[in-house]
Amino acid sequence: MIEDKNQNKTDISSLGEFGLIDHLTKKIKVTQKSTIKGIGDDAAVLEFDKEHIVVTTDLLVEGVHFDLSYMPLKHLGYKSVVVNLSDVYAMNAMATQITVSIAVSNRFPLEALEELYAGIETAAKMYDVDVIGGDTTSSTTGLLVSVTAIGTVNKKNVVYRNGAKANDLLVVTGDLGAAYMGLQILEREKEVFKVNPNNQPDLDSYTYIIERQLKPEARKDIVKLLVDLDVKPTSMIDISDGLSSEIIHLCKQSDVGCDLYEEKIPLDPQVISTCEEFNIDSTTIALNGGEDYELLMTISQEDFPKIKGNPNLTVIGYMKEKNAGMHLITRAETQIPLKAQGWNSLDAD
């Protein structure tokens, strides 16, 4: 990894800014029909037909959003693309292009940045998006990675956060809480390693949750699935900050309330067992953990037969009138008001 004191590493200052950009981007090819001009000019040129264009951006800061002591740079590159694409899919759009901007200190040799770009390119291929530009600059200490994603959606298919209606079903994809529990394991192993660097961790029983933390995927498949099922959600959001906080976003923007059923929240067995091991409540983790990158949507009751039994979609509650409030209905059938304790990088915790 980057702390490697290995001698045969290439100092990035030996390449200069343009040499570095050239080196990192020379293999990048574009394939999208809408990309007229990619990397190499003052700006990229795109051409879209009569569709809506969606644009979203995220900034990841070392020490705030990622820790390179357990996050391999290749994974970081992959994840920084995926978290942006997730926002595009949450609009019910398809991603087409990304730009990548990095600020990097000379503590990173060229080989480290090659790893980062290998991850970026792998994600770009996997999700079929063109890398069409970016910016490269220096930083005095850490690494910053900012990705902007562009996508398109047929005007009649765009889904906002504000379309939920009372009686709509609340539906989530995949399962929740795994990325957060994966992080707990990685943090714990980091502490163990500090005390005894020779200790070889046995992570076999945590593979799924660690992968969800280090190599999350965005639900492009769901945007396609919704087309196949002929379902247009009434509202949609991606789960980056925890289920609770995202439900509150949908409710507030749509002017509705909601009942969420604890017993319906989808959890992977590894999340349940790891929560038991850490002696924390798995529902709390699903509600507040974050970084799941699943999609949360509301669907009209009429569409229920179309989604019924689909293994990718779980009905976890339903929307109510605004004055009913937003509640978790526990297994013991008590009502607890939903609170947004979502992971927040501005918190000094």
Ligand code: ADP
């Ligand atoms: P400018 O001086 O106009 O900002 P740059 O020299 O920064 O241009 O960039 C030259 C070309 O390389 C542009 O097409 C830019 O989008 C692209 N580029 C710069 N940095 C990156 C990067 N980190 N990843 C991908 N493309 C990049």
Ligand code: MG
């Ligand atoms: Mg520039």
